[in-house]
Amino acid sequence: MDKLAVLIPAYNEEQTIEKVVKDVLEVTQQIPETKIYVYDNNSKDKTVELAIKAGAVVRHEFAQGKGAVIRRMFREVEAEAYIMIDADDTYPVEAIPEMYAKIVDRGVDMVVGDRLSSTYFEENKRPFHNVGNSLVRWLINFLFKTDIRDILTGYRGFSFRFVKTFPVLSRGFEIETEMSIHATEKKMLVENQIVTYRDRPEGSESKLSTVGDGLKVLKTVINLYRGYHPFAFYAIFSVLSWLISFTLFITRVWVPYAETKLVDNMPSLIVSMILLVLGVIAFFSGSILNAIQTNDKRSFELSLISADERFRDTSK
Structure with missing residues (x-):
């Protein structure tokens, strides 16, 4: 069992994946038995080669979708603590040690990397994404009586008990919504951690569809509310x-x-x-x-x- 497993889902991220892996390696030097896992989701560029070159353990998930990738990661990787971070270099890796400490020292089950309380609205250039994030946050906090400040963030820390008891049902980007509601409804210890956000570098394209994925997220919220309440x-x-x-x-x-x-x-x-x-x-x-x-x-x-x-x- 690893002390810390850093999980990076990746799909066509050749522009940023090498930098992300190297940055994570540097910031986790003081944490023994740390492994970085890049789970490739049918990339058609040089994501796999660059991740291996940077020092990551590369594995594959051939069913398309972020939810499918996370299902594979959670099943295969054994660790005392997990940090999941996107491969697009939009999150500061410097927050990893603090997130790890909250899990192993204080027994936190999920640490949420909160972008919305820092620089997200200034850095993100897609106004409908801003509106969607705010709407989903309000809706979930209202329906489920919680205080998670960034529902759709891809930067999270998890305990072993969360990872091994979380039933992954979604296939796409609505998986973050499912995680947030699951942790709240199962009365797990959740903490927010404010992190800075920077927009994708020029030439790197988001895989999110504002309207399509937004509707999937809202559908997921309704289905989960029906299931839990x-x-x-x-x-x-x-x-x-x-x-x-x-x-x-x-x-x-x-x-x-x-x-x-x-x-x-x-x-x-x-x-x-x-x-x-x-x-x-x-x-x-x-x-x-x-x-x-x-x-x-x-x-x-x-x-x-x-x-x-x-x-x-x-x-x-």
Whole structure:
């Protein structure tokens, strides 16, 4: 087991990968048993050759997508602590020792490299990315009652127990959102660490699609909220159905009936009853799923105990 594993997912990053690996090697000299892993995701340039030349251990993930790469990294690499950093040279490697210390000395499960509290909005030249980051941060902190200041950052530190109990479900860039929500919902210790951000060097292109990946992130947030808070999610539809049902019944059925003693709007009566039943179904669906989610939380706590035992056995 390594003391520290620095994980670098890479796809067509020949312009910056060598510099990133060398910078990481220099800043981690004081941390024994450190390895740098570059996981190539079907690069068509010289990313692999340059990473090997710089001193990294290069491995491959042939299923396209950052989520697929992270799934492979988390399965294969064994370490006491992990630092994940992008290969585009936008993050300061000088923050790695402090992030590592938080994990091994203070038992932090996830350290979030917070760009948004420093230079991100000045350095990033894509205004819609700025808006998207702020929107996703507000939405997740509001829905999940947390205080993660940079949801979409690719610069993070992880404990062994986080890496070995995190179920990677996403295939693309929405993986960072999934990590943030998972750590919050499983009551793991999360800390923010402010880091400076610099935009990509000229000639280096982002792999993110502002609209496409942004919609995937929002879809992921909704799906995870439904999964982690099913009662609250289905209660929204239940209450809406009941409100529309009662409004329709009173205005289109009850008020005319009080005047004429006749049910003149039979279709409205039928629709209001259908909505009432749908609201009841949504309410009890949320209740049942909430009970299942409670059992899942108990099972996860047991998996954490198993991960801790495995960590102690492996690190002996």
